[in-house]
Amino acid sequence: MISSKDNPKIKELIKLHQAKYRKETNTFLVEGKHLVKEAFEANAVIEAYSIDEIPGYTLVSLPVMKKICKTDTVVTEVALCKINEIKPLSDNILILDNIQDPGNLGTILRTAKAFKFDTVIISKGSCDLYNDKVIRSSQGAIFKLNILNNIDLLSFIPTLNDYEIYGTNVRNGTDIKDIKKEKKIAIILGNEGNGISKEISNIIDKNIYIKLDNMESLNVSIAGAIIMYEYINK
């Protein structure tokens, strides 16, 4: 049993609380039985840690576990995971332009998986994908999706030759009800406060909007969900 916080392995794990080290090592931590199970199913686990004796897990003391974890609640399992390899693009793509809130990002990933938008492109400068709050609110979707992270959208979007590319706009655009099913589609969601950036708006010419009553806009994770749900059910 590892009971020292100075154990070199444990020190490496704790370093992963910082985005810098996650990037350097291409690894990240997930906390809690549910997420560890999802990580195992996705073959993403490098090493798993538990405060209980479980075959295949490294046993650690409770104080060490508390040190490894970022959540305040008591967690009994943690896994060191490797970042997914990139797969070919799926027919439905979601593109995220500068999403900043970890809860929004995680929720968007969870919804994208549920509605078969199996590839998600995340722009440079977005909220860190491996932030613990993103991982928790993604509810395991982070392991099931094909995620391209830290992407320069201005150079990436023009490479999507055979995709219909739609922005989202609270004022102008085609009602999502009137969008037809495409062979391949890419839908862009923008920043919480400012929407899609001007540079990106300039290179796309189609926009989707959702009719609202007496409210200016929806939360980005809500708007994205309704668009994906409506599209996938066409």
Added chain:
Amino acid sequence: MISSKDNPKIKELIKLHQAKYRKETNTFLVEGKHLVKEAFEANAVIEAYSIDEIPGYTLVSLPVMKKICKTDTVVTEVALCKINEIKPLSDNILILDNIQDPGNLGTILRTAKAFKFDTVIISKGSCDLYNDKVIRSSQGAIFKLNILNNIDLLSFIPTLNDYEIYGTNVRNGTDIKDIKKEKKIAIILGNEGNGISKEISNIIDKNIYIKLDNMESLNVSIAGAIIMYEYINK
């Protein structure tokens, strides 16, 4: 200009950071120009405060403003607001059974208003409605909705004689696609981790579900949004 944090008015405002005082006084604070504007439009403002000289606002110093506000970012306006009077129930009702996350609650209110579920019933034991994060994420919907707060659902729900009452369930129920338009409808959303409580489930006999691909469930604010969107567009 009020420049002392010991000014009795300011001390009263700061007390409103605690839920207990909001309940006692039936008042709450909103921060930021956007929300203060919404509060004025809803005739909810008792007194408004600003660090700039604006007619009708009480002038306060920047340090006093920082003390009044809960957000870390610099806010120039704050308003003391009265809690809405209750109006007759609308034809579309949303019932929230033990929602705990402030971001979820605020987002649900914002979406309810956008999709014409103009009355929202919030159960006893839910996240505090006048929590600053709820107010911010509601984006002003808190002023536009008819909200019945702190309600004992077990005694309230049976009074909804002329409403069709639907629960939500991740496994069993009628696909939201197949729900027909009702004259009056009440839709219940449950707790983030556990869904609708057993006691409530026992007194309702209809459930809605949303078909998902390879994910167990959606975030409650997402599920609620899709249900309301789909229903209102029938």
